[in-house]
Amino acid sequence: MLPIPSDAALDALKAAAGNWSDDPATLAPHLVDWRGKVRGNSPLLLMPATTAAVAAIVRAAAAYRVALVPQGGNTGLVGGGIPDAGGGAVLVSLARLNRIRAVDAAGLTLTAEAGVILSTVHDAALAEGCVFPLSLAAKGSATIGGLVSTNAGGVQVLRHGTMRALVAGIEAVLPDGSILDQITGLAKDNSGYDIKQLLIGGEGTLGIVTAAALRLVPAPPHRAVAWAGVEGPHAALALLARLRRASGGQVESFELIPAAGVDLVVQHIADRRAPLSSPHRWHVLIELAGAATLDAVLEAALGEAAAAGEIEDAVIAQSSAQAAALWRIREELPEAERRDGPSLHHDIAVAVAALPGFAEAATARVEADFAWARVLAFGHLGDGNLHFNVRPPADSDAAAWVASHGAAVTGLVFDLVTAAGGSISAEHGIGSIKRADLARLGDPAKLAAMRAVKSALDPLGIMNPGKVV
Amino acid sequence: MLPIPSDAALDALKAAAGNWSDDPATLAPHLVDWRGKVRGNSPLLLMPATTAAVAAIVRAAAAYRVALVPQGGNTGLVGGGIPDAGGGAVLVSLARLNRIRAVDAAGLTLTAEAGVILSTVHDAALAEGCVFPLSLAAKGSATIGGLVSTNAGGVQVLRHGTMRALVAGIEAVLPDGSILDQITGLAKDNSGYDIKQLLIGGEGTLGIVTAAALRLVPAPPHRAVAWAGVEGPHAALALLARLRRASGGQVESFELIPAAGVDLVVQHIADRRAPLSSPHRWHVLIELAGAATLDAVLEAALGEAAAAGEIEDAVIAQSSAQAAALWRIREELPEAERRDGPSLHHDIAVAVAALPGFAEAATARVEADFAWARVLAFGHLGDGNLHFNVRPPADSDAAAWVASHGAAVTGLVFDLVTAAGGSISAEHGIGSIKRADLARLGDPAKLAAMRAVKSALDPLGIMNPGKVV
Known part of the structure; x- marks a missing residue:
C-alpha cells in the first residue's frame, strides 16, 4: 500500500501543476475505467497545461516520494490509467496539453501534445490532404499520449503498423523530472539507444509522454472495399496473400468474422442485413487503399480467388455508402455481442501463418473443456490478432457462468496462446488487470530485463506503480 | 584499459564456444574494420555455432569478468565490431550461426540466425515469391545480426522503414547469459516493455543478437524507375509529395544527387554517361514498386510535375536493363568519389521538410568557413538523410587538407545538424568513432537514460565496452 501523501507534498504538487482539483465530484469519473471494471482512489487530480x-510535477513527486498515475482519455481496457484503491497515488490528466504544434504535409508528420484527441488528429491531417493511418472505436475520446503509451493498434496495422511504427519523435518527462527531447521527427536516427521505444507501450510506468511527432501518409485517391464468404481461416489467409501480391502491398484492412458474428449484428442492431445472400461459415471484410485502378485490381483478384476455391462468394462496394455499410457490420459487432449478454474477452496474437490452425485448435479445446461454451473469434487476420471471445452456453445464466468459469477459461486461453509462442495482450496492454498473468507466463529473460529497466529509470517507483511490471 | 584475461578465463571461454582460434593470422582480419580506419587487439576469437x-560464452565471460566484442560481417563504418587496442577483449564471431530457420510466405516472415548474410536472405525470400525490403552496398558480406544491432537503413527506408520496422521478433543472449526468446514474429504484442527494441540499434552493448524474425513483402509485380533533372532540393521534395500521393504510397526510393555527383561517376567510372542530355543542377532517381499500372501512374505524375515546374526533364526506364543503368549512377557514386581522392563523410539526418533548407544553409556555411571546400550532399531525400560529404579544394593536397581541417569541418557539420534538431548518425551508428561526439551533442536526458539502461542490463560492463555509451 502506498503511503497517503502529506499536505506539504500535495501543496508542492498543486503549485507545480498550476491547475488541479481535489473535489470528489470532479475526480470521480477519473477513478473508474469506462467499462466500470477497475476502481481506484486518489486525493488529487493535477491538470498541467505545459x-x-x-516536469515540475514529476520533480515534486520525486522529492516527496509520491506516486503519479498519468491519464489520457480514460479509454483503456486493462486499468492502466486508474490508481489503486489505497488513495496514495495522485492523478495527472494530460487533457490540457491539447495543442497540435505542427502539421507538415511535405515531411508527412504531425506533432501533437499528449492530450489531443485522436479524431482531432484525423481532422487536422485531412485538412492538409493527409491521413493519420491509425483508428479505433474510441477515437472520439482516446488521446495521443495514451495511444503512444499503450502502443495502440486498430484495423490498419496490416499496412501501417501499430503506434510504434507511426511515432517519429517523442517528448516525455522521465521519472527524474528531466525532459526527453526527441520530438523532431527523424526517419533515420542511429545516435544511441532508441530510448523513446521504452515510452511507447510503457503504459506510463517509465515516464509521462507529453507530445509525439506522428507519421502521416498522403490521403489515398481511392479505397476499394469488398466482403467475401470463405470456408474458413485457412482460405482467408490464402486470399490475403493473393490480394497483397496483386495490389503491391495496398491491402489496408482484412478482418475475419465468423457466421455467428454476422448473425449477432443482424439480430441486435436495427436495420442490418448480411452482406451476402448465401450462408457462409466465415466472412472477410477487405479494404485496399491507393490509386483509382484498385477496383479493377480487386475485382480481378477476387475472380482468381473464386476460381482457386479461396472464396465462395463476394461483393465489391460500388460507392462509399456501400463501403460504409460493410464496415458497420464489423464495427458494430462488439456492441451486438455486448447486447447479447456477458461473455469473456481475450485480446491475443500468434504468428500470422499460425493463426488459422490456432483458431481451430483453441476453439475445439475450449468448447471441449467447457461444455456448450461458444467461442466467437474475430479480428485482424493479417496481424495474427484475434478477439478470442467465449460466450456462455445458450439458455444458461450468463452472468453466473462467467463468474464461475471465467478465470478458468481465461487461464486456459492464455496457456494455449503462450504454448503457441503468442501474446496474451496483442493490443490492450497489461495495466493492472493482466499483470499477474504476465508475471506467470512471460519469458523470464524479458521479465528480468523489464524489471531492471524499470528500476534503472524509476528507482523511486513513483511512475504508475502496480502496473505492467 | 581492460585487464588481460587469465588463462583460466580463456580456457572457460574456449570450452563454452566449442569453436575458437588464437592464431594471429586467423584473428588479423577481424581486428581491423574494412576501411582500415579502426584497429584493435584480442587474444581469442570465439566462433560459436549455436x-x-x-549463452555459455556470455556466462563464462560474466564469471571471469571478460569483455566480449560481437562481430558479424565486419562491414561497419564506426568501429562498433572492433575491440580496443589493449587486447583485453575477446571477439565473438556469429558467422557460424548461419541457418535460415524458416521462410513463411503466408505470414510474410523469414527467421534467420545472426550470421546469415543479407544477400542470402534476399535469395531465400525471392525463392518463395517474397522480398526482404532492405538492401545496402555491403549486402554480400553484412550479416543479419549486425544489421539488426545497427538498425541498418538503405535505399528503401522511405517505404519500408529501417531494420527496426522490419524486425518482427528477436532471439538474443543478454549480458547475464539468459536467452531472450522473442523470436516468434508477432505483428502485435503489447505484453510489457518491448525489450527487443533495445537490442535493435544497441550495437552489441546490451547483448548479442542470435536470430531475428524478419518481415517480408510480396514480390511486387512491377517496378517503375525514372530519372529527373530538378532545380534543387525544394523542387525535389514537392515532386516526392506528388508521387507519393499519385501512387497511393508506392514510392520505394527517391534519391537526390547533385550535378557534381553525376559528373564524378561519368569522370571516374568507365562507360558511364549522364541519363539526361541537358544539364541540371540536381537530379533525382525514382523507383515505384507495385502493380503493372504504375508506369502509367508515373508518366502522368511526371507530366503534371513538369507542368507545375517541379522538374526540368525526365526519362522513364523502358526495361529492367535501363532501370539498372540508372541505378548504377547512384550506386557507383561512393566509388567514384573515393577514386577522386580523400574527402570527409558525414551521415546525418534532419526532419524531411527541413532538409532542403538545411542542405542550402549548411553548404553555404561550410564553403564560407573553409575556403574552396566543395560540399557534395546526396542521398535519401524522403528520409531526411544526407551523405553530407566535404571535398578538399580542387588542386589542393587533399590528404593534407583533410588531416589539417577534418576535425574542424566535422565539428561544424555536427554542430549545424544538432542545432537543426537532427542526428549526427542517421544510419551508421555510434560505435567507437562517434562516441565522444554523442557525449558532447546528445540530449542530456537521453544520454542519462542510456547510461542507466546500460548499467541495469550490463552491470559488469562486459558487452562491447567503449562503444556507444
Missing part, C-alpha cells in the same frame, strides 16, 4: 508543468 | 554456445 510540458514544463509536467 | 545460441546455447553463445
